[in-house]
Amino acid sequence: MDCRIIKSPGENTLAILTRRKGSGQREPLEKPDAIGLVQGKLIEMICAADVAEKAVGVTVEDIRGSCPQNMIMLAIFGDTASVIAAIEEIKKKENNRKW
Amino acid sequence: MDCRIIKSPGENTLAILTRRKGSGQREPLEKPDAIGLVQGKLIEMICAADVAEKAVGVTVEDIRGSCPQNMIMLAIFGDTASVIAAIEEIKKKENNRKW
Amino acid sequence: MDCRIIKSPGENTLAILTRRKGSGQREPLEKPDAIGLVQGKLIEMICAADVAEKAVGVTVEDIRGSCPQNMIMLAIFGDTASVIAAIEEIKKKENNRKW
Amino acid sequence: MDCRIIKSPGENTLAILTRRKGSGQREPLEKPDAIGLVQGKLIEMICAADVAEKAVGVTVEDIRGSCPQNMIMLAIFGDTASVIAAIEEIKKKENNRKW
Amino acid sequence: MDCRIIKSPGENTLAILTRRKGSGQREPLEKPDAIGLVQGKLIEMICAADVAEKAVGVTVEDIRGSCPQNMIMLAIFGDTASVIAAIEEIKKKENNRKW
Amino acid sequence: MDCRIIKSPGENTLAILTRRKGSGQREPLEKPDAIGLVQGKLIEMICAADVAEKAVGVTVEDIRGSCPQNMIMLAIFGDTASVIAAIEEIKKKENNRKW
16 A cells, blocks of 8 residues: 655646546535545555544545546545544555454 | 455545445445455456455445556444454455465 | 355345346346355356256356346355355366366 | 467357457457467567468458457467467467567 | 656647547647656556646646546657656656655 | 567458557548558657658557557558568667667
């Protein structure tokens, strides 16, 4: 599982992510302070989405790949501290999982 | 074959799974106590689906990947104990199979 | 090439296979005693389909993958003894082939 | 590059190939004595198609994979001796090519 | 992550890139002095897009792969010096990243 | 990167390539003396397309893969000497590139 954080993302980068949102809403994403990105196997990303959703101060979007139903990346939007905290929680859960 | 369990799944995580259900029903999944996830080769997941279907207290959904006809993950919904039991049965059958 | 047999398949498992039949017929498959599954390269599965078609007491369906034109698994339906015999014939031909 | 020959192909096997013909003609293929199959990289199959087309007594079809524009296998139809000769010519050209 | 630069790109090469622009605009790209190309994992390319967008004197386009929603390459258009500077900045950020 | 040359290509081989032209023109390609084929990563093929376009006496087409937007092979049409010269130039540029 690969994780990265973009601080003060540019408009074009947000537009690339907006075109690939799994939820299908087409209005542009509101410009966040930071974006956290998570790429990995589908089963890892579903678990990461659940961890991020329960974190404070962030919004989660699944980013589609080659077809509308495909999910290949998770984007987490919010203020910088919250996005970092969510990514760290995802990594911690992934490393400590029993299964 | 990769297996995981999400306890008390969040609403957004359920929405991500709902958008990818192979059965094509679009109404949101009723919020379950736990979700078991199984990712592997198609032939492994068909066999796992059959084991889970014969288990008690769980519902099975195939989760689509890049196109509507593609199945890349199995989701098992139910109370936590039943989901854990189904996942353990799937792993046991997979390890003990003759073929 | 990976081969498996499911005895007394459950209804949901049959429904998953029905949604992926290459022949496009959408009526549910009649519940068979057993299902044989064969996953491998397209060229292997075409040859396996031909062996199974010439076997006694079984029906053969190609199961689609990511798109309607894609075939990634072969399903062989019939009574348990016939399905086992067909799978064993497929394996024997695969191991003894000259080409 | 993987090559195989099916002698006296069954009707169901021909139907599977007919549903995947790249040329888009939907009428069933006339039952040939034998089918030669070639699977490999696209660049290998284009070259093999050219060798087969120049051989005597065989017809060549490209067989589609996951989408209509994808080609993942070559099927060569004809009497058994001609199909074997075409497959052997393809293998010889592949082994002796300078590039 | 793989990076290349094409100086004085030909018209046909621009046409190939125009047919694959993720932004969906179909008018031909204005002929730039140079094109920088970046191919890698989606998560790497999103980060590279953000770096390039913040660079001076270049325009960034995501280039689609097998389906309209798929992004498999980043193209950076501009004068030769700016494109080289943007590519070098992308490589530097990639090598120095903490995550 | 894989390169091959077909001399005096057959009509069926040209038809297979015509069905996959990225430029979308559906009229059959005029029969060339030779076809050069280049298969590799997208970033390699874009660079190869630019080299070929600047060569003398050849026409370049991108050949689509599984979907219309996908490019998986480059075809170079022309007289035999020009096609060989273009392929050799592509290989030389690929081996000598700084990036």
